[in-house]
Amino acid sequence: MYKRLLVTGGMGFIGSNFIRHILSRHGDVEIVNLDKLTYAGNPGNLEGVESKMLRFVKGEVCDREVVDRLVSDCEAVVHFAAETHVDRSIAYAGDFVSTDVFGTFILLEAARRHKTKRFVHISTDEVYGEAVGSPSKETDALMPKSPYAASKAGADRLAFSYYCTYDLPVIITRCTNNYGPYQYPEKLIPLFVTNAIEDKPLPVYGTGKNSRDWIFVKDHCQAIETILDSEGQEGEVFNIGSGEERSILDIASLVLSALGKDDDLVEFVPDRPGHVRRHAVDTRKIRERLGWKAAHSFDSAMRKTVEWYRDNEKWWRPIKSGEFRKYYEQHYAQGS
Numbered sequence: 001m002y003k004r005l006l007v008t009g010g011m012g013f014i015g016s017n018f019i020r021h022i023l024s025r026h027g028d029v030e031i032v033n034l035d036k037l038t039y040a041g042n043p044g045n046l047e048g049v050e051s052k053m054l055r056f057v058k059g060e061v062c063d064r065e066v067v068d069r070l071v072s073d074c075e076a077v078v079h080f081a082a083e084t085h086v087d088r089s090i091a092y093a094g095d096f097v098s099t100d101v102f103g104t105f106i107l108l109e110a111a112r113r114h115k116t117k118r119f120v121h122i123s124t125d126e127v128y129g130e131a132v133g134s135p136s137k138e139t140d141a142l143m144p145k146s147p148y149a150a151s152k153a154g155a156d157r158l159a160f161s162y163y164c165t166y167d168l169p170v171i172i173t174r175c176t177n178n179y180g181p182y183q184y185p186e187k188l189i190p191l192f193v194t195n196a197i198e199d200k201p202l203p204v205y206g207t208g209k210n211s212r213d214w215i216f217v218k219d220h221c222q223a224i225e226t227i228l229d230s231e232g233q234e235g236e237v238f239n240i241g242s243g244e245e246r247s248i249l250d251i252a253s254l255v256l257s258a259l260g261k262d263d264d265l266v267e268f269v270p271d272r273p274g275h276v277r278r279h280a281v282d283t284r285k286i287r288e289r290l291g292w293k294a295a296h297s298f299d300s301a302m303r304k305t306v307e308w309y310r311d312n313e314k315w316w317r318p319i320k321s322g323e324f325r326k327y328y329e330q331h332y333a334q335g336s
Ligand code: NAD
Pocket: 008, 009, 010, 011, 012, 013, 014, 015, 034, 035, 036, 037, 038, 039, 040, 041, 042, 059, 060, 061, 062, 079, 080, 081, 082, 083, 084, 085, 099, 103, 122, 123, 124, 125, 152, 174, 175, 176, 177, 178, 179, 184
């Protein structure tokens, strides 16, 4: 394991879970967490983590100077920072192009200058667009359907170009939908769980038959650690997923039954423009080459996740009454 890591976006959902994961397993790894603290960045995501090995820098990935200084002082970069919500990208595409594409460019340039030993670029399975027939393979064409997915596809291929052109040791990951503790409640699972706890409607876009492959965030963190530690995989892309495909209606009924709530909380609302019917990835490459596979079953990890939100109202209630409330009222009032 590299001893000095720069993690970007470590105050977000997956980044904070990843920092917890690494600190709990490696007492000798220093982490610098660069995060702008957008609406999605929350210092509360790292509450209780008291380690002299962790340093937080509030800053912007598009800021050349800050990025250059931090990259110069680390061995490896794990780049999570991004604007991440598909619905918001429909309303504010420019923020996504700026952070997701230009921010990645600034980091790659600094990594090239300072000869970073490993650059793990966190991409997404959204870059494939629809998974028609078989789950998407790493070699499939990229057909992103939302401004978010297209920005991530741009960053994904830009990272690859730095490997091809400048020999920067880049590895790219494309993971499916994560769920677990500390996920901002704009995303489906924490939105449905917290709305159900509050006896509010669960807004289902369109028919509710769209499906995703759902992975527990701790499995994703383990996959990233495995990739960070792997030998000789420079320039490679790895899909990460669990194979647990469920529709939106499946998720709604599971959440409602776990919380003992009535099915009539389901409310059908207008569909999301460009809504991807199915995301699913083929994970043979990471399983066979690196020996990683998801360790948590969907049923038990979902049960734990529902319990976590039930037991941690002090984490999500302030979020839902702040910036989120305005967003929610606007977004769902207009239809998606
Ligand atoms: P998130 O929205 O919860 O967190 C994003 C973090 O990035 C926040 O802490 C935010 O403050 C920070 N950030 C945003 N813009 C920044 C900027 N300009 N400079 C510095 N920091 C900035 O996101 P997440 O769900 O944890 O996703 C993390 C990464 O994983 C993203 O790259 C996302 O595309 C990718 N991903 C997410 C999923 C998923 O299901 N959530 C699946 C596959 C890939």
